[in-house]
Amino acid sequence: MNGHPQLNEDFDLYALGALEGEEKQALEVHLRSCTDCRRKVEEARGRVALLALAAPPEVPPRQIRDRLLRQIHAKPVEQPPPPLAAFRRWPRPAFALLLATILLAIATALLVFQNGRLSRRVSELQAAALQQQEETERARSVLEVLTAPDTLQVTLVSGAAQPLPLGKTFYNSRKGLLFYAANLPALPPDQTYQLWLVPAEGNPVSAGIFTADPKGDGAVLLPVLPPGVAAKAFAVTVEPAGGVTQPTGPKVLIGVVS
Ligand SMILES: [Zn+2]
Structure with missing residues (x-):
């Protein structure tokens, strides 16, 4: 790969860790000298991160895969068939499973983080409520002494x-x-x-x-x-x-x- 990758899907696959072998090496060599493509990789990483927060996990990867397949078939014969090699190692179910696993791990980490924050907030509120209750009870006790007819x-x-x-x-x-x-x-x-x-x-x-x-x-x-x-x-x-x-x-x- 001497020129820029033709389609953004290569960047997406690379960001997902699904690009392998010669394809991956070629892209990495190219990235060393191409600011433009490095920026595209960063953008792709951003898209992949967003996928974790949006949409059902299967949809975007299937689009990527389908378009990648079309790209492979459209390529001239004399070119080496790199994406195919990478893709063969990622049959459809395995690829979807990898994606689902990544997304699940991200979602789980987010939930654990949120849960920790909520637990801390609940503890704070409970402590504040308890203190208020104690102060109210003490004020009521003072009032009872003052107002009882037999005081x-x-x-x-x-x-x-x-x-x-x-x-x-x-x-x-x-x-x-x-x-x-x-x-x-x-x-x-x-x-x-x-x-x-x-x-x-x-x-x-x-x-x-x-x-x-x-x-x-x-x-x-x-x-x-x-x-x-x-x-x-x-x-x-x-x-x-x-x-x-x-x-x-x-x-x-x-x-x-x-
Ligand atoms: Zn480039």
Whole structure:
């Protein structure tokens, strides 16, 4: 093959890997010196890739094959019969099977890729939904404590500092506890405020530690408490950082259940 291949089918067959022997060698030798034909090979590779995404796999190869057959028969006798040699090694069913196998492999790879992406997206959405559900449930729990008719409201005061430190507790022995404080002085880093539930019987129960922000506000929301404890009073003490199991420091706020 000294000149350019006459028909694009040669490029298609080459791109499919179906061109063999002398035909293939001749084309490859020609490609080394012909930019035009190299471009056509690239185009053919593009067409072959597109086949994987479109149309039933048998249709384009059959057209290619039929036109190639016509080309073979039309060729002058003195020319060597190269495409025939290549084609004999690819009888119709084997050729179609090769094509189907290539296309199936490409389609499978695409599906695996898509499937992986979808799985990751589903996981992300599930995690987001779970987080939203947790936040909603916590908000509902806060609202339940605030609105239940049997929730105690106890105001805690101090006689010492100015402006007066103030605390407010919403306590429901079945639903939980909310505590808000205002005007509390800032503490050194090795100390903390600790809220206590003083039961009708027995020792005070820790209802959590908290710090006051620069405005003097502090809060404890829904601490873990033993269920069903009847409260006699609530108190806030100053304790070593991290809190203690029983109150040791000065009481800065105290409120008795009326
Ligand atoms: Zn050429």
